[in-house]
Amino acid sequence: MGSVMDPAFVQAPEHRPKPTDTVEAVGIPLIDLSPVLHSPIPATAAAAPPAIFDLLAEVEAACQEWGFFQVINHGVPSELLDNILAASKGFFALSVEEKRQVKRDDVNPLGYYDTEHTKNVRDWKEVFDFVVEEPTVFPVLAGPRTNEFDSFMNRWPEYPPGFKEACEKYAKAANKLAFKLLELIALTLGLPAKRLNGFFKDQSSFIRLNHYPPCPSPHLALGVGRHKDSGALTILAQDDVGGLDVKRQSDGEWVRVKPIPNSYIINIGDIIQVWSNDKYESAEHRVSVNSEKERFSIPFFFNPAHYVEVQPLEELIDEKKSPAKYNAYNWGKFLKTRKSSNFKKLEVENIQIYHFRKAV
């Protein structure tokens, strides 16, 4: 009441959440992964038994119509999620001074961070980032001040005890789910199941612990401003508070994603959009905050190796009928450029995949 919001957090009027957005409209598709819970993924769609064939049709429709879906019977043990959530709550409950001991800097983007900007407006959140696999092959990095060997190495806090173990165990289990989804998506593109797996040797995937504190002016700020995820796939766990809004592709309306216990939210990122040559689109989303409750979420950003050149897959390209819509770009350079622009407010727009779209 009467408190003035720091203008760094205030969204332009057209991007502020409206009260009508919070209505839980027709939700994103809910997909039951039990057909592949214990059975292997077939090498090709033609070899799929009926239950898996039906599952592929559901995944394909969800990727085309929404770019977002929720999954159950995903195979990630619930105690691993409970443990990392407890670790996350324990960490964010520390004093700012303690959290800043593992603070991100402009050489190494991993660790604690509380001043991220999305499209040059500050997000109402604090985060902790760690990579799923520390790199053994070092990326070709852009920018003169970069010490390659310091970059992308995990920083672990001393408190709470067991934090690192909880993070690492969860990462392993979520990584298995990521590969399962990647193979299903490859099949829906008419490709062999393992067609995309090679890009993830030396993967640059990272997990983010998000904490959105209660916000005194939830009508002015956002937990995360509107954006598309730039990696291949995102596997998101959220608590029961709710706040993730997805822009529905059919009519451009913001739809709140309903928290479903023991489920994950999956979304297509920009890289799959490019690989699929726009068959699938990465959907815009944002996080609304509220004045009463804090919220926790944990996205797993499934990203290829830094050295991967991202471009439409040759099997999906036909010079005459469906020419490539994007020029190739280097993932490591893209990631590095994006990370440094989210680090602070800039006067220019940050890097986006449409910059690589071919002129028609």
Ligand SMILES: O=C(O)CCC(=O)C(=O)O
């Ligand atoms: O917290 C969420 O629900 C989503 C966060 C998100 O979109 C992101 O970190 O990219």
Ligand SMILES: [Fe+2]
């Ligand atoms: Fe996101």
